[in-house]
Amino acid sequence: MARQVVSVFGLGSMGLGVACSALAGGHDVFGFDIDAQSQSNFIARGGQTGDIKNTVAKSNVVVSVVLNGAQTEDLLFGAEGVVPQMQAGSVVVSCATLAPETAQRLADKCDDYQVLYLDSPISGGPVKASKGTLTIMASGPTAAFDAAMPVLRSISENVYNLGEEAGPGSAMKSVNQLLAGIHIAAMGEALTFGISQGIDAASIVEIVSKCTGTSWMFESRGANVVDGDYTPYSAINIWLKDLGIVLDVAKASQFSAPLTAAALQQFVAAAGQGLGGEGDAAVAKVCAHNANIKLPK
Amino acid sequence: MARQVVSVFGLGSMGLGVACSALAGGHDVFGFDIDAQSQSNFIARGGQTGDIKNTVAKSNVVVSVVLNGAQTEDLLFGAEGVVPQMQAGSVVVSCATLAPETAQRLADKCDDYQVLYLDSPISGGPVKASKGTLTIMASGPTAAFDAAMPVLRSISENVYNLGEEAGPGSAMKSVNQLLAGIHIAAMGEALTFGISQGIDAASIVEIVSKCTGTSWMFESRGANVVDGDYTPYSAINIWLKDLGIVLDVAKASQFSAPLTAAALQQFVAAAGQGLGGEGDAAVAKVCAHNANIKLPK
Numbered sequence: 001m002a003r004q005v006v007s008v009f010g011l012g013s014m015g016l017g018v019a020c021s022a023l024a025g026g027h028d029v030f031g032f033d034i035d036a037q038s039q040s041n042f043i044a045r046g047g048q049t050g051d052i053k054n055t056v057a058k059s060n061v062v063v064s065v066v067l068n069g070a071q072t073e074d075l076l077f078g079a080e081g082v083v084p085q086m087q088a089g090s091v092v093v094s095c096a097t098l099a100p101e102t103a104q105r106l107a108d109k110c111d112d113y114q115v116l117y118l119d120s121p122i123s124g125g126p127v128k129a130s131k132g133t134l135t136i137m138a139s140g141p142t143a144a145f146d147a148a149m150p151v152l153r154s155i156s157e158n159v160y161n162l163g164e165e166a167g168p169g170s171a172m173k174s175v176n177q178l179l180a181g182i183h184i185a186a187m188g189e190a191l192t193f194g195i196s197q198g199i200d201a202a203s204i205v206e207i208v209s210k211c212t213g214t215s216w217m218f219e220s221r222g223a224n225v226v227d228g229d230y231t232p233y234s235a236i237n238i239w240l241k242d243l244g245i246v247l248d249v250a251k252a253s254q255f256s257a258p259l260t261a262a263a264l265q266q267f268v269a270a271a272g273q274g275l276g277g278e279g280d281a282a283v284a285k286v287c288a289h290n291a292n293i294k295l296p297k
Numbered sequence: 298m299a300r301q302v303v304s305v306f307g308l309g310s311m312g313l314g315v316a317c318s319a320l321a322g323g324h325d326v327f328g329f330d331i332d333a334q335s336q337s338n339f340i341a342r343g344g345q346t347g348d349i350k351n352t353v354a355k356s357n358v359v360v361s362v363v364l365n366g367a368q369t370e371d372l373l374f375g376a377e378g379v380v381p382q383m384q385a386g387s388v389v390v391s392c393a394t395l396a397p398e399t400a401q402r403l404a405d406k407c408d409d410y411q412v413l414y415l416d417s418p419i420s421g422g423p424v425k426a427s428k429g430t431l432t433i434m435a436s437g438p439t440a441a442f443d444a445a446m447p448v449l450r451s452i453s454e455n456v457y458n459l460g461e462e463a464g465p466g467s468a469m470k471s472v473n474q475l476l477a478g479i480h481i482a483a484m485g486e487a488l489t490f491g492i493s494q495g496i497d498a499a500s501i502v503e504i505v506s507k508c509t510g511t512s513w514m515f516e517s518r519g520a521n522v523v524d525g526d527y528t529p530y531s532a533i534n535i536w537l538k539d540l541g542i543v544l545d546v547a548k549a550s551q552f553s554a555p556l557t558a559a560a561l562q563q564f565v566a567a568a569g570q571g572l573g574g575e576g577d578a579a580v581a582k583v584c585a586h587n588a589n590i591k592l593p594k
Contacts, residue, residue, distance in 0.1 A: 179510030213476030
């Protein structure tokens, strides 16, 4: 596999794993984060950093793992945007969850600089990111796939190609976030309901994981509630954004999404209770508060 | 393991698997169903049937896999109820999803006849039922567990003991059904939303199964929608009952369950559209109808 020069922007729980996996894949990886600690974490794992302008100018692939569409747009085209610095034919791999129409707009603007844009949201969580076993749901021109593939292979187990235009990749990610968000809110409702019936939280998580009610998010976030771990690897506030995107896209398509709306309200209530910066498992605290139930720890 | 004489009542998609697994486990199994075809299916697989009164009188274990609490109560204590025919010390293994207070009442009534009652809902679906790999979430006196264990082992992979009283087993099943019902309704919402964005249903199911948005029910019922298979192994109407039980129990505990309520309304809408007898994946048709979307096949 061709060794690529890669710049990764955003070294949070997902970005750090992506950057380290690309490094483990044999690429020449430079990492950047506005947070000094996040940047140090990558250097400590053998990564490099440098002057953004110079590094981007020599990169074949720029991977954006920032928080949202606004940050992505600022990174690419803001006052110190990187796209104007990039070589013609190099590729932006855009991993943040953003609206399909944002992806289309960013792709069009990249086109003005002869830079390729791959609408390539990722899924799998920080553990899979660090192991290079993410799932990538991507769309964009064949040339963008070709340019990005050596890096995509190093960070993922599955790369899905959803077509030649930017947009479907992000739309597919919205489908996943719709489900994931509902499942986290359902975890909160189910776990506290079970506790209200006198069953202990750890037993509920163990038993459900063997039953038809289980989900990836139930097992992940249910374990967080059992451990009393509300570290914000993925914060409550992320879901206000992501389920907001789902409902915006849905409304624009005259698509009624009542479960998504109900789930979003639980995250809004959590944020309203001051929990927006906690890990998303804290959505269970809304149900717990309403039913006067004590969660573990 | 001791060979037991077992009578299984209810030979539908779950009960037939339970009866056949008990048979494969070396027990002497008699099966009964009001539907002649269901009963024939069991005989064709090597099962026996006979006179209910005589068979029950010689059974160590009576397994009830009927549809709901009312049928369970009628089977056990109706005009031709079996409990008065049972030997002292034999055990009723009650598998239907019913309210915890119904389980308590049935256990108390069994006690009058010195018959043991195990509140033992099952989960796993028809495939696991037929393989003897169900999960059982049970509660009841140690004597009831001891009497039932040789049969429970033959039909399940996991037996959880949730305490000495009837009730917690059914409460735990309600927790599972809360999640499973929400997840099926979420499957319908997600799959039709993705189709509304131009992504084909089969791709959505394949990609989500590799992502954090997946759930047991998404993979099971999503495949049904892709195949256009609305065979009622588990019908829409089951969820009107099961989520109704969840909300009744929740209200009695002053527990607010907004996602459960939203999911129930989708099943109610499906039933209102005349789909109550279809497989529960047909809940996707509600979203599809509202958004003027065509589902596969």
